[in-house]
Amino acid sequence: MRRVLVAGNWKMHKVPSEARVWLAELKRLLPPLEAEAAILPAFPILPVAKEVLSETQVAYGAQDVSAHREGAYTGEVSARMLKDLGCRYAIVGHSERRRYHHETDALVAEKAKRLLEEGITPILCVGEPLEVRERGEAEAYTLRQLLGSLEGVEPEGPERLVIAYEPVWAIGTGKNATPEDAEAMHRAIRKALSERYGEAFASRVRILYGGSVNPKNFADLLSMPNVDGGLVGGASLELESFLALLRIAG
Numbered sequence: 529m530r531r532v533l534v535a536g537n538w539k540m541h542k543v544p545s546e547a548r549v550w551l552a553e554l555k556r557l558l559p560p561l562e563a564e565a566a567i568l569p570a571f572p573i574l575p576v577a578k579e580v581l582s583e584t585q586v587a588y589g590a591q592d593v594s595a596h597r598e599g600a601y602t603g604e605v606s607a608r609m610l611k612d613l614g615c616r617y618a619i620v621g622h623s624e625r626r627r628y629h630h631e632t633d634a635l636v637a638e639k640a641k642r643l644l645e646e647g648i649t650p651i652l653c654v655g656e657p658l659e660v661r662e663r664g665e666a667e668a669y670t671l672r673q674l675l676g677s678l679e680g681v682e683p684e685g686p687e688r689l690v691i692a693y694e695p696v697w698a699i700g701t702g703k704n705a706t707p708e709d710a711e712a713m714h715r716a717i718r719k720a721l722s723e724r725y726g727e728a729f730a731s732r733v734r735i736l737y738g739g740s741v742n743p744k745n746f747a748d749l750l751s752m753p754n755v756d757g758g759l760v761g762g763a764s765l766e767l768e769s770f771l772a773l774l775r776i777a778g
């Protein structure tokens with residue numbers, strides 16, 4: 529019912545010339561896919577992604593977007609620019625943005641609205657820090673973040689919204705959440721989406737897991753009923769491991 533999405537968040541890695549070679553190899557080696565693949569590079573690589581991927585089934589997108597439509601906002605990138613570059617997705621509210629750029633739930637909601645106005649699907653990230661999990665407050669924290677980041681956000685349909693649950697303590701640590709813990713949180717997220725948008729809508733929203741996904745743990749994570757794919761950092765940088773994830777996703 530929900531098409532699996534494997535999205536590679538390259539963060540601040542690669543340069544356009546390296547990306548061109550990598551993306552051309554991906555295009556050459558891409559297996560037939562039921563699942564959906566997406567590459568989310570840094571902004572300067574997006575024109576290369578458009579050039580190489582636009583004739584393929586691989587989507588691409590951005591890692592952030594301005595909360596403004598346009599104007600004197602030095603260094604920011606608008607949803608309209610991302611649309612012009614052919615982006616299908618954009619991450620909003622990644623924990624690294626919330627941490628290093630002090631992004632609030634209200635700001636994340638504004639960013640999601642700008643994307644939806646341009647027909648780009650937000651990948652909205654939520655997830656708890658270790659100390660919150662250790663206090664047994666992970667679900668309350670994550671759901672508060674989710675609903676705060678969805679304030680006033682009204683996607684046209686469930687295919688226009690993707691949620692990524694990324695426990696902060698699992699990002700870049702090699703320590704992923706267990707499939708059972710991921711499933712418990714994804715179930716809670718889907719219930720909260722159901723209360724916010726209705727059950728039919730919520731049942732079709734894809735909820736990705738992110739946090740040290742790799743070819744060794746991905747099949748077990750995907751076997752959970754409410755895990756609809758992965759938002760992958762490190763394991764998306766090497767072509768072989770990204771292709772392995774796509775093969776596992778089917």
Ligand SMILES: O=C[C@H](O)COP(=O)(O)O
Binds near residue numbers: 537702739761762763
């Ligand atoms: O957006 C991706 C997440 O931050 C996970 O990164 P990671 O797979 O390197 O842990």
